[in-house]
Amino acid sequence: MVEANTTVADLRTQFGNELTESSFRDNHRVHVPPEKALDVLTWLKEQRGFDMLVDITAVDYLEYPDATDRFHVIYLLLNMTTKERLIVKVPVNLPDAALPSVVPLWKGADWMEREVYDMFGIDFIGHPDLRRILMPEEFTTFPLRKDYPLKGFGERHNFPVLTRAES
Amino acid sequence: MAVGMPENVFLTRLDAAANWARSNSLWPMPFATACCGIELMATASSRHDIARFGAEVMRFSPRQCDLLIVAGRVVMKMLPVLQRIWQQMPEPKWCISMGACACTGGVFDTYAVVQGVDRFIPVDMYVPGCPPRPEQLIAAVIDMQEKIKRTGTLTGKEFETRTTHMGPQPFDVDELRRMREMVPVEGLTIYDPPKLN
Ligand code: SF4
Numbered sequence: 248m249v250e251a252n253t254t255v256a257d258l259r260t261q262f263g264n265e266l267t268e269s270s271f272r273d274n275h276r277v278h279v280p281p282e283k284a285l286d287v288l289t290w291l292k293e294q295r296g297f298d299m300l301v302d303i304t305a306v307d308y309l310e311y312p313d314a315t316d317r318f319h320v321i322y323l324l325l326n327m328t329t330k331e332r333l334i335v336k337v338p339v340n341l342p343d344a345a346l347p348s349v350v351p352l353w354k355g356a357d358w359m360e361r362e363v364y365d366m367f368g369i370d371f372i373g374h375p376d377l378r379r380i381l382m383p384e385e386f387t388t389f390p391l392r393k394d395y396p397l398k399g400f401g402e403r404h405n406f407p408v409l410t411r412a413e414s
Numbered sequence: 415m416a417v418g419m420p421e422n423v424f425l426t427r428l429d430a431a432a433n434w435a436r437s438n439s440l441w442p443m444p445f446a447t448a449c450c451g452i453e454l455m456a457t458a459s460s461r462h463d464i465a466r467f468g469a470e471v472m473r474f475s476p477r478q479c480d481l482l483i484v485a486g487r488v489v490m491k492m493l494p495v496l497q498r499i500w501q502q503m504p505e506p507k508w509c510i511s512m513g514a515c516a517c518t519g520g521v522f523d524t525y526a527v528v529q530g531v532d533r534f535i536p537v538d539m540y541v542p543g544c545p546p547r548p549e550q551l552i553a554a555v556i557d558m559q560e561k562i563k564r565t566g567t568l569t570g571k572e573f574e575t576r577t578t579h580m581g582p583q584p585f586d587v588d589e590l591r592r593m594r595e596m597v598p599v600e601g602l603t604i605y606d607p608p609k610l611n
Contacts, residue, residue, distance in 0.1 A: 382491070383490065397524060397525065398524060398525055402490060402525065403526060404528065406494070407497075408534055409500065409536065410576060410577055410579045411536035411577075413577075
């Protein structure tokens, strides 16, 4: 769609040129530095009518060729009136991977941010109830990080054994 | 017969009578967590009809069951639940581990899936297959009946001898090797925060 491009152009006049754009087929993506993320998302919702947050997810770029940042947090936005879609990518890095929470903007962000926190360990500052959502409470690591081994550190077998005589 | 027996009276051992009754009315606890559960339902439905073997009374309360059928993969969040259910079942009780996932973890060799429920609960019968055909499950039930008839006792004292679990050790060598992989990749530039203006 053409409109996404005008949105991006407006974003850049509004927030400066470090917002870079890329697109693949009809996916339009803007890269936003983390300190501007909340302002940009607020502006998109309030001025551009992106009233639906389709998803929040993240990608770990560890050992990815030419990657400059450890994580990207990705917001998929949809304008329900014009059917316009926009992808906002925000780079995040360790040691303190954190972003402002967007729950005040979109209520649906609540569980999505909890999932990203659970899987990648990215902190969402201002989230009302940031707990693990999929993994058990006592889990200590973040399984979708690339430096977490596929088969885990042995958490899956850290249970008491019941023998037949005693149960 | 030398001593006259009244009609409709027969002699047997108490154990054998108990085994006969128990093995022909197994009440399964369907612990169906994945696709194998569908096949378990097929086994119970009319075409295969597990009622022919007296095991049709699926109870969804462990307190009323004596045969735990673990059908499907068990993840680490579900394992405490499975153990609790096993402990809630009254004696005497048996366990069938149905399908590749319940027996060994199957293709799901990941951080969250338990690699075989026999590591943590006692299992009497394993059913291979992904998923096993209903016939295989029925064969397992028949084998289970035979095992009960062969080894069962009225007081269940054959269970007391099973003091070690028969599955693989919870921490095998592979697992320990993986635990050493915890060290993050060193000297990887991507760990340094980039300069954002
Ligand atoms: S053994 Fe196959 S059918 Fe059964 S739970 Fe595993 S994947 Fe599903």
